[in-house]
Amino acid sequence: MSTAFLVRALPGSPASGSVPRTIVTVTEGAVLVRAGRFSATLTEGNGLLLDRDGGHTELGTTAAMGSVAWLGGALLFNDEPMPSAVERLQRWTGFRIVLDSSLMSSRLSTAIEGETPSGMLQQVARVLHARAVDRGDHWELRPAS
DSSP: OOOEEEEEEEOOBTTTTBOOEEEEEEEESEEEEEETTEEEEEETTOEEEEOTTSOEEEEOHHHHHHTTGGGGTEEEEEEEEHHHHHHHHHHHHOOOEEEOGGGTTOEEEEEEESOOHHHHHHHHHHHHTEEEEEOSSOEEEEEOO
């Protein structure tokens, strides 16, 4: 039996109030995960979101598989806070993205697959009922009006 899994560091963001965490997702087999005093065996299709002290959140199958969708060329967002979504979009597209303050508390739920980087931002804007504006050296996500 083989094992395949992903471990990814998620940097914290003072702007969004998030703390550094690590996501562990198992796509095949099983993996023993330890953090602080926490220990668990994850099986295929499951994942955990861990903080440094062993605090953890179990990810449902949809969220766990969404965390590795990018391996197949897709990005999945499931009720993700926009500051976090923007961080992921910046890494994926290579664009610097400026999020309008009125969209900071928005949450993103969409699947993006087979889009160009600019097409990804246009799709996100449609989902948010917003606009994606190319400013040359960066993109802005702002309200539609």
